Amino acid sequence: MSQASKSPVIMWFRQDLRLRDNPALHGACARGWVLPIYILDDVNAGEHQMGAASRGWLHHALASLNESLAHRLRFYCGDATVLLPKIAEHHGASAVYWNRCYEPWRIARDGALKILLRASGIDVDTHNGSLLWEPWQVLKKDRTPYRVFTPYYRRGCLEADGPREPLPAPAIGDVPPPDPDGQECTLEGLQLLPTLNWAASLYNRWEISEDAAQERLEDFVANGLQDYREGRNYPDRPNVSRLSPYFHFGQLSPNAAWHKANKAAAYVGDHASLDTFLSELGWREFSSYLLYHFPHLPRSNLQSRFDRFPWREDPDALKAWQFGHTGYPLIDAGMHELLQTGYMHNRVRMVVGSFLVKNLLLHWHSGEAWFWDSLVDADLASNSASWQWVAGSGADAAPFFRIFNPVTQSEKFDPEGDYIRRYVPALARLPKKYIHAPWLAPSDVLAEFGVTLGTTYPTRIVDIKASRERALEAFAKIRS
Numbered sequence: 285m286s287q288a289s290k291s292p293v294i295m296w297f298r299q300d301l302r303l304r305d306n307p308a309l310h311g312a313c314a315r316g317w318v319l320p321i322y323i324l325d326d327v328n329a330g331e332h333q334m335g336a337a338s339r340g341w342l343h344h345a346l347a348s349l350n351e352s353l354a355h356r357l358r359f360y361c362g363d364a365t366v367l368l369p370k371i372a373e374h375h376g377a378s379a380v381y382w383n384r385c386y387e388p389w390r391i392a393r394d395g396a397l398k399i400l401l402r403a404s405g406i407d408v409d410t411h412n413g414s415l416l417w418e419p420w421q422v423l424k425k426d427r428t429p430y431r432v433f434t435p436y437y438r439r440g441c442l443e444a445d446g447p448r449e450p451l452p453a454p455a456i457g458d459v460p461p462p463d464p465d466g467q468e469c470t471l472e473g474l475q476l477l478p479t480l481n482w483a484a485s486l487y488n489r490w491e492i493s494e495d496a497a498q499e500r501l502e503d504f505v506a507n508g509l510q511d512y513r514e515g516r517n518y519p520d521r522p523n524v525s526r527l528s529p530y531f532h533f534g535q536l537s538p539n540a541a542w543h544k545a546n547k548a549a550a551y552v553g554d555h556a557s558l559d560t561f562l563s564e565l566g567w568r569e570f571s572s573y574l575l576y577h578f579p580h581l582p583r584s585n586l587q588s589r590f591d592r593f594p595w596r597e598d599p600d601a602l603k604a605w606q607f608g609h610t611g612y613p614l615i616d617a618g619m620h621e622l623l624q625t626g627y628m629h630n631r632v633r634m635v636v637g638s639f640l641v642k643n644l645l646l647h648w649h650s651g652e653a654w655f656w657d658s659l660v661d662a663d664l665a666s667n668s669a670s671w672q673w674v675a676g677s678g679a680d681a682a683p684f685f686r687i688f689n690p691v692t693q694s695e696k697f698d699p700e701g702d703y704i705r706r707y708v709p710a711l712a713r714l715p716k717k718y719i720h721a722p723w724l725a726p727s728d729v730l731a732e733f734g735v736t737l738g739t740t741y742p743t744r745i746v747d748i749k750a751s752r753e754r755a756l757e758a759f760a761k762i763r764s
């Protein structure tokens with residue numbers, strides 16, 4: 285058959301921006317001549333359009349994928365339910381391949397597309413490229429979904445068949461010759477890079493490619509996994525993987541991480557740390573699982589009694605939290621880490637989250653929205669499930685009355701104050717005795733180390749003890 289008469293197979297890249305361990309790409313390449321495409325679909329995403337930090341990451345991830353595909357990736361922007369049938373028709377495609385996504389808006393859109401494409405005689409072949417277990421595979425004996433992590437993970441996952449081994453990158457072979465279909469745009473035309481100054485330095489801190497994800501995984505397994513169980517709690521220790529944005533955009537598959545970590549266990553020797561790391565991958569699965577079974581997770585409290593919770597409105601307090609001006613060093617360091625890197629350490633995410641919803645008594649939606657816009661790993665499932673966990677309104681959440689004290693958390697998990705020093709330069713010279721609570725330092729000490737509260741570093745926006753009591757009173761109102 286001549287190239288011109290061959291019917292291509294469309295590979296629709298989505299949250300799987302990689303060649304290795306990509307089951308849909310494997311299937312497409314085995315079937316024939318692959319036409320790789322990406323569609324930026326803000327139309328169907330609606331209120332869940334990607335935030336600014338994620339869009340910038342996506343730009344770099346697409347540029348890198350395009351390079352791996354010898355610059356043959358085609359870019360489109362618009363409603364995929366309109367574009368994809370047109371693209372398939374123009375190129376005479378015999379089939380469309382994609383890896384499944386689990387956000388409710390994507391499930392609805394993809395379902396509609398399957399019907400449309402199949403009605404036109406085009407095959408649709410979908411695969412699991414981003415989860416270890418499909419959400420519908422793991423159910424209780426009565427066929428209802430789990431709401432609690434431990435039995436979900438233990439019985440549903442660990443006792444089920446292990447995740448499949450990762451696939452190698454397939455040979456892409458020939459791709460159809462350029463044949464503009466009139467719908468394409470360029471990567472730059474997607475306008476993903478943020479226009480604000482803050483973003484330029486943010487992406488310099490990351491290497492955004494599939495190879496970089498692989499290297500980071502190898503580095504983590506060699507250097508971070510040992511002692512992960514303990515070290516993962518300390519924001520200044522090199523024990524966490526910082527792989528979350530690569531997982532979110534599918535530059536790395538969870539299967540690759542699962543198997544790599546398991547194989548390393550033999551020489552790492554720290555099985556408790558291995559189990560903890562695997563269970564964190566399990567939390568990622570559980571978040572997608574909850575979103576799949578409870579699609580209202582991003583907007584509605586899973587515990588409906590929280591619908592009556594007396595949240596406050598306080599734009600000034602919210603702004604102080606967002607920009608790291610609360611007067612509590614650990615909180616401010618975390619919010620500055622987020623602004624500067626697009627990432628925040630998990631322990632600090634929990635502490636800043638608790639501070640927002642409990643000490644400031646602001647709705648978890650406002651924290652979720654800020655994280656959505658600022659995180660490079662912003663993920664509808666993990667972000668909304670984690671905010672509901674922090675707020676106490678989730679399925680298997682931290683009890684509301686467990687309120688993190690930002691000073692004791694700081695003393696415990698940043699004992700030398702190094703994390704604070706890195707992200708709050710105004711306090712960098714303070715001795716560790718005072719760095720967690722500078723308001724306790726005598727005025728001559730503050731003066732000696734260049735700190736003027738209210739000028740070089742903010743005064744506290746709430747009193748921890750009083751705000752804790754206020755939160756418990758608010759909770760008492762909905763407790764029954």
Ligand SMILES: Cc1cc2nc3c(=O)[nH]c(=O)nc-3n(C[C@H](O)[C@H](O)[C@H](O)COP(=O)(O)OP(=O)(O)OC[C@H]3O[C@@H](n4cnc5c(N)ncnc54)[C@H](O)[C@@H]3O)c2cc1C
Binds near residue numbers: 524564670671
């Ligand atoms: C308020 C709040 C909001 C969050 N929002 C997001 C988000 O939008 N996107 C996101 O990926 N994670 C989110 N998390 C979960 C967690 O903080 C990050 O996944 C983790 O910090 C990523 O860093 P890491 O890759 O170094 O993690 P590691 O400790 O190296 O863990 C390995 C992987 O396991 C997964 N993981 C670890 N902890 C969790 C968790 N608690 N929940 C779900 N998955 C987990 C991640 O994919 C992570 O990359 C949030 C947590 C909180 C408390």
